[in-house]
Amino acid sequence: MNLVTIAQASAITGVSAKMIRHYESIGLIKAPLRTENRYRHYSEAELHELGFIRRSRDLGFSFEDIRQLLSLWRDKARSSAEVKAIALRHVQELDQKAAALEAMSRTLKSLAATCHGDDRPDCPILEALDLPDKEVSQSDP
Amino acid sequence: MNLVTIAQASAITGVSAKMIRHYESIGLIKAPLRTENRYRHYSEAELHELGFIRRSRDLGFSFEDIRQLLSLWRDKARSSAEVKAIALRHVQELDQKAAALEAMSRTLKSLAATCHGDDRPDCPILEALDLPDKEVSQSDP
DNA sequence: CTTGACCTTCCTATGATGGGATACCCATAT
DNA sequence: ATATGGGTATCCCATCATAGGAAGGTCAAG
Numbered sequence: 001m002n003l004v005t006i007a008q009a010s011a012i013t014g015v016s017a018k019m020i021r022h023y024e025s026i027g028l029i030k031a032p033l034r035t036e037n038r039y040r041h042y043s044e045a046e047l048h049e050l051g052f053i054r055r056s057r058d059l060g061f062s063f064e065d066i067r068q069l070l071s072l073w074r075d076k077a078r079s080s081a082e083v084k085a086i087a088l089r090h091v092q093e094l095d096q097k098a099a100a101l102e103a104m105s106r107t108l109k110s111l112a113a114t115c116h117g118d119d120r121p122d123c124p125i126l127e128a129l130d131l132p133d134k135e136v137s138q139s140d141p
Numbered sequence: 142m143n144l145v146t147i148a149q150a151s152a153i154t155g156v157s158a159k160m161i162r163h164y165e166s167i168g169l170i171k172a173p174l175r176t177e178n179r180y181r182h183y184s185e186a187e188l189h190e191l192g193f194i195r196r197s198r199d200l201g202f203s204f205e206d207i208r209q210l211l212s213l214w215r216d217k218a219r220s221s222a223e224v225k226a227i228a229l230r231h232v233q234e235l236d237q238k239a240a241a242l243e244a245m246s247r248t249l250k251s252l253a254a255t256c257h258g259d260d261r262p263d264c265p266i267l268e269a270l271d272l273p274d275k276e277v278s279q280s281d282p
Numbered sequence: 283c284t285t286g287a288c289c290t291t292c293c294t295a296t297g298a299t300g301g302g303a304t305a306c307c308c309a310t311a312t
Numbered sequence: 313a314t315a316t317g318g319g320t321a322t323c324c325c326a327t328c329a330t331a332g333g334a335a336g337g338t339c340a341a342g
Contacts, residue, residue, distance in 0.1 A: 007319065017320090018300070037307055039320060048271075055270045060245045063297075073267050080264035084256045087266050091249050098242040104201045105235040108228050115225045123221035125228050126214050129196045130189075148288070158289090159331065178338055180289055203328080283342100290337070299327085306321070312314080 003033075003041040013050040020050065028053065028063060028070070060094060144174075144182040154191040161191065169194065169204060169211070201235060 010017045021040075023029045029049055032040045042050070052073065056066045065086055072078040072086075111125045151158045162181075164170045170190060173181045183191070193214065197207045206227055213219040213227075252266045 005319075016299080019298080021321090022299080037320080039307085052270050057298090058245075059249055059270075060242065069267070069270065073271070076262060078262050078264075079260045080256050080262060080266075081258045081260065083264045083266050084253055084258040087249050087253045087256075091246050091253065094242045094246040094249070098239045098246065101201065101235045101239040101242070104199075105232050105239065108200060108232050108235070112225050112228045112232065115221050115228075117222045117225040119220045119222065121217060121219050121221060123219075123224045125221075125224050126210070129193050129200075129210065130214070146289080157330080160329080162291095163330080178289075180338085198329085285342080286340095288337105288339080291335090293332105293334085295332080296330085297328100301324105301326075303324085304322090307319080309316105309318090311316080 002044055004047070006040050006042070009042040009047055009050060012047055013054055015050050015054050023050075023053065026063065028067060059090075061090060065090060143185060145188070147181050147183070150183040150188055150191060153188055154195055156191050156195050164191075164194065167204065169208060200231075202231060206231060 004012065006017045006020055009015075009020060013020075015023075020029075024031055029046065032042050032046055035041055049070070052070065053066055056069055061069065068086055069083065072083050108125070111128050114124045116122070145153065147158045147161055150156075150161060154161075156164075161170075165172055170187070173183050173187055176182055190211070193211065194207055197210055202210065209227055210224065213224050249266070252269050255265045257263070
């Protein structure tokens with residue numbers, strides 16, 4: 001049983017020590033054993049769990065999602081349908097957010113395209129922000 | 142000179158009263174005149190400014206960006222190049238964020254595609270979160 | 283005169299993360 | 313023995329944009 005300190009756990013899993021303590025405080029992981037100094041130390045299984053969390057975060061899952069994924073992960077008898085449902089719902093959210101950002105980007109790009117970008121003051125970008133009525137075209141090229 | 146209350150200003154500009162007060166507190170807009178009751182009241186020009194801010198926020202600009210845009214907007218002698226630079230930097234940020242979300246979405250979609258999604262427990266999604274080595278494919282279709 | 287609908291200020295929360303202060307524990311170098 | 317330096321503990325505060333609520337003042341209509 002390899003026991004490691006929080007700094008080592010951080011280096012191994014890529015989760016900052018700050019965040020490891022935070023996960024514990026919000027009950028995402030359970031409190032690890034302590035040495036006599038009250039220093040936290042982590043077992044292989046706990047490191048594995050932290051890695052799972054980091055990879056979930058890398059995929060943009062929220063803590064609430066991760067809480068559910070972790071419980072499904074621990075449950076050997078889970079149905080893959082439950083996991084897939086969480087993943088697909090998240091995919092939908094990701095796609096929506098990406099689409100929203102792209103719409104903003106497209107609008108700004110088309111405004112910037114008609115802006116001289118020189119010393120003269122006239123600027124379609126400011127005009128679009130100025131005038132409510134002159135609806136910003138969502139440019140469908 | 143039409144003077145309106147904060148609730149009317151909110152209805153007209155689409156900025157919540159909460160946020161209007163907040164913009165004032167962080168110095169994004171200057172403090173409006175008050176009636177004898179200490180009620181804020183807004184002029185046409187101030188409503189216009191609030192509308193400008195809302196449209197900027199709709200395009201995803203941060204308060205810091207908006208602060209700069211507002212000052213350029215007020216400055217009749219600004220160069221359009223300055224405005225364009227802010228807009229294009231923002232476009233770059235938007236595109237980066239969108240790309241990151243799309244990468245997550247693509248990964249999850251490809252994992253979900255190979256997940257049965259039935260009563261059986263085996264699930265490639267959980268396996269990918271489980272295994273650090275089995276690098277999650279970024280699927281280049 | 284009360285009711286209800288405004289307005290005011292101040293405090294708190296969100297979600298995920300970072301930063302810092304203060305104090306304790308421990309090993310190594312002097 | 314002790315000073316130095318580095319890891320750890322807890323606690324508080326900050327971010328960004330927004331929302332909720334409490335507690336109290338103001339006003340018009342019933």
